[in-house]
Amino acid sequence: MGQITLNKVDRAYGKLKVLHDINLDIPDGEFTVLVGPSGCGKSTLLRLIAGLDKPTSGEIIIDGKDVTKASAADRGLAMVFQSYALYPHMTVRQNLAFGLENIRMPKSEIESRIQEAARMLEIGPYLDRRPGQLSGGQKQRVAIGRAVVRNPTAFLLDEPLSNLDAELRITMRAELSGLHERLTTTMVYVTHDQVEAMTLADRIVVMRAGRIEQIGKPLDLFHRPANLFVAGFIGAPRMNLVPVTVTSVDGDAVNVEGPGGLEARIACKDSGLAPGDAATLGIRPHDFSEGGEDAIEAEVTLIEALGPETVVHANTDGGQKLVAVFGGGAVDPEAERVSLRFDPERVHLFNSDEQRVN
Numbered sequence: 530m531g532q533i534t535l536n537k538v539d540r541a542y543g544k545l546k547v548l549h550d551i552n553l554d555i556p557d558g559e560f561t562v563l564v565g566p567s568g569c570g571k572s573t574l575l576r577l578i579a580g581l582d583k584p585t586s587g588e589i590i591i592d593g594k595d596v597t598k599a600s601a602a603d604r605g606l607a608m609v610f611q612s613y614a615l616y617p618h619m620t621v622r623q624n625l626a627f628g629l630e631n632i633r634m635p636k637s638e639i640e641s642r643i644q645e646a647a648r649m650l651e652i653g654p655y656l657d658r659r660p661g662q663l664s665g666g667q668k669q670r671v672a673i674g675r676a677v678v679r680n681p682t683a684f685l686l687d688e689p690l691s692n693l694d695a696e697l698r699i700t701m702r703a704e705l706s707g708l709h710e711r712l713t714t715t716m717v718y719v720t721h722d723q724v725e726a727m728t729l730a731d732r733i734v735v736m737r738a739g740r741i742e743q744i745g746k747p748l749d750l751f752h753r754p755a756n757l758f759v760a761g762f763i764g765a766p767r768m769n770l771v772p773v774t775v776t777s778v779d780g781d782a783v784n785v786e787g788p789g790g791l792e793a794r795i796a797c798k799d800s801g802l803a804p805g806d807a808a809t810l811g812i813r814p815h816d817f818s819e820g821g822e823d824a825i826e827a828e829v830t831l832i833e834a835l836g837p838e839t840v841v842h843a844n845t846d847g848g849q850k851l852v853a854v855f856g857g858g859a860v861d862p863e864a865e866r867v868s869l870r871f872d873p874e875r876v877h878l879f880n881s882d883e884q885r886v887n
């Protein structure tokens with residue numbers, strides 16, 4: 530089992546409140562990823578679950594048991610850190626065995642767990658080396674191995690891949706995903722890398738300034754962000770956020786106008802918007818196509834030809850910056866102006882409280 534529940538959890542350091550009213554239910558076996566900008570409280574939340582820190586108020590329940598006041602050792606969880614946290618003077622084998630020897634596990638059981646973890650993580654050839662004789666990727670495998678041998682109720686991983694180079698991160702990402710599939714153990718994973726979040730998570734928890742903004746499956750967050758913050762945070766390049774004015778509202782649509790001659794009729798019922806209201810139109814860079822009627826005219830500021838894709842940066846006549854992504858070769862790399870068209874069915878409309886209304 531590995532069901533984790535947080536009820537009304539707050540954490541303050543003196544007067545600084547870093548977590549506000551966190552309510553989160555992580556089902557057994559789920560891969561949950563906590564994302565958000567630097568300083569939003571992801572690591573603090575993970576440390577509270579781990580028992581390395583205690584909430585100022587609220588409760589933490591693991592498998593139906595209130596562990597709010599329990600020590601880290603009594604929670605049956607295993608943590609993996611960005612910095613690996615291996616003992617430098619011990620061999621890999623000793624690093625893996627250390628926690629198990631401390632709880633006086635029989636030697637034969639320790640050895641069989643080490644062999645199993647070594648096989649799973651392909652670290653068998655390095656068991657007699659010290660951490661200083663390993664590459665970054667190998668060290669991180671050992672750090673994960675040390676968690677695996679403990680057979681924990683849940684894995685808590687704090688940016689485990691951020692010290693690795695780009696190529697290795699991709700490999701390790703796939704391996705972590707495979708590990709979760711094999712072990713089916715709950716994993717709670719902190720990252721600020723949204724590709725990691727999108728590819729690893731069963732559910733993503735998006736945080737901002739100590740609060741949860743939205744919890745959902747990766748593609749639900751991408752297609753149905755609850756608010757402007759989540760819309761801007763999930764997806765790369767970032768969603769274009771264009772200020773618009775509501776010109777009219779009828780039963781099932783809102784008409785808006787904006788910079789560069791932008792005019793759009795967006796299907797939405799009960800938006801609460803009225804003519805004259807300020808709103809924000811969200812358009813994903815991949816949802817633009819070139820030219821046609823109703824297009825937004827803009828001056829090109831940069832074209833990045835990446836091969837399979839071309840990223841166009843442009844400024845509308847009203848000074849609105851836009852980013853559009855087209856297929857490779859779809860745009861003349863020397864173009865000075867561009868006409869950007871979007872499908873009103875694919876855009877997002879946000880009210881002045883930053884909530885999505887369509």
Ligand SMILES: Nc1ncnc2c1ncn2[C@@H]1O[C@H](COP(=O)(O)OP(=O)(O)OP(=O)(O)O)[C@@H](O)[C@H]1O
Nearest residue numbers: 542545547565566567568569570571572573574721
């Ligand atoms: N021991 C502490 N004392 C005082 N403030 C702290 C302490 N630990 C964390 N904070 C503050 O709490 C806030 C949240 O920090 P936390 O490390 O949880 O953020 P994070 O989202 O994990 O950030 P990052 O992505 O940069 O690691 C920050 O403003 C940080 O300065």
